[in-house]
Amino acid sequence: MKKIYFDNAATTHVDQRVLKAMLPYFSNDFGNASSLHSLGQKAEAAVLKTKDIISDFLNCKAEEVIFTSGGTESNNTVLKSVFSDYQGHLITSAFEHPSVLDTAKFLNKRGVEVTFIKPESNGVVDYQKVLKAIKSNTRLISIMYVNNEIGTIQPIGKIGKELAEINKDREKKILFHTDAVQATYFVPMDIVRLRVDFLSMSGHKIYGPKGIGVLYIKNGIRITPLLHGGHQENGFRAGTYNVPSIVGLGKAISLLTSSEHAKEVVKIKKLRDSLMTKVLKIKGVTLNGDKISRLPNNANFLFKNIEGESLLLKLDMEGVACSTGSACASGSLQASHVLLSIGVKPENAHGSLRLTIGKDNTIRDIDHFVDVLKSIVKQLRSFSPLR
């Protein structure tokens, strides 16, 4: 059976070129990048080279780049470090990834004031609402660049610009963080234009390895490390450098600046647009999130009178991998907090399906999927007592 992978927001496969770049660093050039001997130096050189690649990509300085175990750690580090004394005020959104949302709730329990900005019904945060929430004790604003479920793009550059003005009059500057894990592959990642102080990235959403990520920390900001130990990363983050994964991440990021990548993005958008048009023609289907301010690979639908987990299982039996925000599929039996935050009712969130296209998908995948989907939808609706 033909396998179709439409879950690239969950994770991507490792690009063969990335894998190839990583391989020498497992058993041949396995040195500890902190060792002084030549094997260690070789590893250190690989780490430093990757920092150059990433700083070029982000338009920042190499020493502003630190490696973490992924997006989750980068996000935790920023929030827990800025509020290490559990004081002050945090502004974030109601539809962040759990690695921000749950950290914010954790801090809130310990005394940090938190404002959760509700996104508009199109899945985009109103930047003016963010600015209006600023108080005298506000220390950090953390808003994701792209939402992982509905793919909507947030006005990070706009908030950054306005915040710079506001900060001119403040003695204690408000810091600005963005979780750019879902954005990295698709949208401009220029720090100077985004005007952020912190930015999180992850390897496995961009055809790199899992368990590796980046935290950009603007020069001059001292943070309290999440992990204490050795003197790696200038004391910002302890732990032996994960050299193979660092090299892999560097390779994955270097591929994002090629002309081949630009073509991939165009192709992916075409496929997604075709998918959207075809699926929206099915009766009782609507789109979640803005149509325009949206990642080119993301489609998120609501199916009337269908439950998402059974839809997902049926699709899986036909070789299609995707995801749902249905409460039934969540383990916690909670409907997706993202869909609820944009005003979708829990009983409707039930019928949600997220499809995220990748660079290896083809128009044949889309057409085959739409055929399969139509017959499954018909079948599941025939199971339902609702008509």
Place this chain on the structure above:
Amino acid sequence: MLYSKKVMEHFKNPHNLGEIKNADAVGQVGNPICGDIMKLYLKIKDNKIKDISFETLGCGAAIACSSMITQEAKGKTLDKALEINKDIIVKKLGGLPAPKIHCSMLAIEALKKAIKNYKEKK
């Protein structure tokens, strides 16, 4: 969340699916936790369940439990049918993941409700 082979079998090929026109009893329940809906149709003769079918809007487990309860209840007297409990359904399905146990309770409730409706009507 991994489903047993038995659950997947019933999910793929549910038994007794669909509506029974002119049913003698109907029981519909909604799941307050996740919002699913389960509906059972019964044909009853001489206090026995002659025929039974279901319609369900719900997860894989909910569909498998619906299928299993119709299979279990078919041919039983009403009193015997009322003795079917969630443990029997779960066991017959080769187990259910912990968050899915409530889907089996939903099936039991739907059957109870259908039988209650029938008795009240008489």
